[in-house]
Amino acid sequence: MKTLLSCTINAEEHTVLVDPRDTLLELLRERIGLTGSKEGCGNGNCGTCTVLLDGAVVNACLVLALEVAGREVVTIEGVACAGELHPIQSALIETGGTQCGFCTPGIVLAAKALLDVNSAPSEDEIRQAIAGNLCRCTGYGKIVDAIATAATRMRGD
């Protein structure tokens, strides 16, 4: 029995018909067509589907679509503002912090959630913030550098 659901995704109102078995990730990818969030495991172990739900980091594969009714979701497609990249995105490009790119959307959102509440994170805090996001290509060093660089720029030091 499909249900009609309304929520805000990237500051846009959406009303969608969902299957009660759908996850938030399926809602985003299959029903809305926002394919930037990836599915690497479907179990909440890899972080490639990381999105922000009312500002908090969640694995979209572990949230049922029905749970987001009336709530606000930010996906990778909503991070850049009017074509202007977020400092985390620019820094990832500069440091070489994206390779195959499959983990990148999740990393950007996990890092954004960190910098939204902590403007001067230590390296350890950065590593903690992305500990739920596996990356198999970079070895993490250049991602950590990117997040630190973005934090510095956002502070305007």
Next chain:
Amino acid sequence: MQPDPIGAPRGRLKVIGKRLARVDAKERVTGQAIYPADLSLPGMVYAKILRSPLAHARIRGIDTRRAQAMQGVLAVVTAADFPVVPVGSTIPMGETGYDMWMVAAINMARDKVLWVGQPVAAVAAVDVHTAAAALALIAVEYEPLEPVLGILAAMAPEAPVLHEHVVTKGIEPRPRSPSNVCSRVVISRGDAPAARAQAHAKAHVRVAVDTAHQGYLEPQVAVAQVDANGFATVWASTQGQFTAELMIARMLGLPASKLKVVPLEIGGGFGGKIAIHGEAIAVRLAQKCRRPVKLVLTREEVLQGGSGPAAGALIDIAVAAQKDGGLVAIEGTYRMDAGGLPGMSPSLLMQASAALYQCPNLNLEGFDVVTNKPRTEAYRGPGGIQAAFAVEQAIDMLCQRLGMDPLEFRKRNASVTGSLMPIGTPFPSIGLDTILEAVGGHPCWTDALGQGAYPRGRGLALGYWRGTSMTSAAHITIAGDGRPMVTMGAVDLSGTRSTMAQVVAEEFGLAIEDVHVQTGDSKSVGYSDGAAGSRVARTMTAALVEACADALRQLRSRAAEKLQSAAELLHYADGVFRAPQPGAAAISLAELMQATLTDGAVVGRGVSSKLPLGVEIGAHVCDVEVDTESGLVTVLRYTAFQDVGLALNPTAVEGQIEGSVVQGLGWALLEGFDYGADGRLRNASLLDYRMPTALDVPRIDTVIVETPVPNVPYGVRGVGEVPIVPPAAAAANAIARAVGVRVCHMPMTPERVLAAIRAARGGRS
């Protein structure tokens, strides 16, 4: 940022060697990069694969009638829907071809299942939920057989035999009865046993390596569509669009001209996406139900038999040296766990384990052994890490017995340009001595270890990987605005579009922004082998240098006509042709193309084949602290030195090295497949199969050394594979120097480290 490369003067170069951002980075950080799982086609339906629950069984029958009758199910396939691919069938690849019988079997079992997770049937349905429900309605009648899981158990004469047709190759006289030992390979020179008997110092180590997974974050995926004329298009996550095309065509009995493979972005491959895993099934289902079909493997399928992990191994190595530290013998026995189908030749890893030392006596014997586990496939320098884990520990033990510094020992015995490789041919130009000099002068080697809560140690290990060249093709058209548009036959696994844009920009004297590079599908560009064996950057550079010269030759003759000058007298630089006289007329590429576009296309073609090898060599230094209470090993510092010939883009090279090292450390300390006695993988999730997170590894420091390869454009070497080779050995040597025990089982988990420490203390805890 890491330090700049040590080596090749690059004053003349304007674009190559620069730290430029990837040309496709913006799509990646904004979520716009398209991977095959992101595709949706009108009328598309969804496929699911039914997999064997048993590790070893005969298939007595498959009844699909109930599944076929289920509402929402559009098609069902089993092995009966595919032509038989006989033993010995191959498709072209490199010098030996690629075993197509194996590829067919990993995609669909026929008559017998050989591991848990091997496909036995597949369904297409209106949605994934329906497809999954339909799988439960397929009745497969199995006759269970005894599974064989361990390497030694499989090699035992009384072991149940997996394949009745397999008789050990490489033994004279040829055995009469079938065996799980599929082949024996010997590399020998001098008289190693005699040399060892007379040597001053000896060391022996036996290591076991658990099967591990490549761990690409994107599961295998295929979207297949068949048009009204029967022409099939497959959008795939593959390391080679042409290889995939040949495999799919052969599995379906379809002419390759009736099929096109379109490679989209690939979310990691590392060797595991050379073979197809379901693409042919998706096409067959699409043919049957006349709708586009999407097949996406789940993570559990990827780990539990749906894709090939990397080979486990059991290796014995004995080494011996004279009193002065001269290495006189390396003897080794290498048993590779191929999984359920033969074909993991130990030859490359045997070579890898002996290549870096000038050793007069070698006696290496390797075995390819089948067990009832998923057929293993390539993983970044396949076999290299297993070999180094054995030989570099044995060398380290030898140094300890000789009382010799491990770096001095390596300097004393290192292979140099012209030294004989294990296969008997001399090394082309290599820079191992430069690497070892760099290690000796680096703080990672000279700094004190410092005090910690627990014992600390520093380990050194070397790595070698041969790589391959095979063939690459590309063409360049010149757009109406004079800009080169490049289509290459290789998929972009590691930033290839970016580095190749740098190569073309350099050749044309343009900025990287003026060059557009795309990966062609298998019908829009010339045949190229897959992205494997650290071959693409080198061979595609060679193909593009040729293609650029070809395009510029055509442009030059057009410019000569416009400038009314002899073509050979024109001067070309930075996108402009000039007549020779001072102050004479000039014409830019843009002006030239605007003036001559309708005279016909400019197409520059380039093909590279049989390019000299770009062997990869690295030395790694690892500092660890070993918690003697829990066995937990913490990597404190890690530095990788590598000769890359010439770094096309140092940031990209570092990215390859850093990622590869972390994969190596993952296998070294965390990652291993854990099989139950029934052959079922017990850790088939990314929670239980623990790949390193950002908290598990330190920053990886890199030192790039550049010794160009002769007769290769820009002297480029392979980069991506060798950095995974030394980490396990470097960590093991560091652990041994910290706590005085050898943990000879990879991964060196806390349990295994603790057990080794306790065993050394005589059982006292």
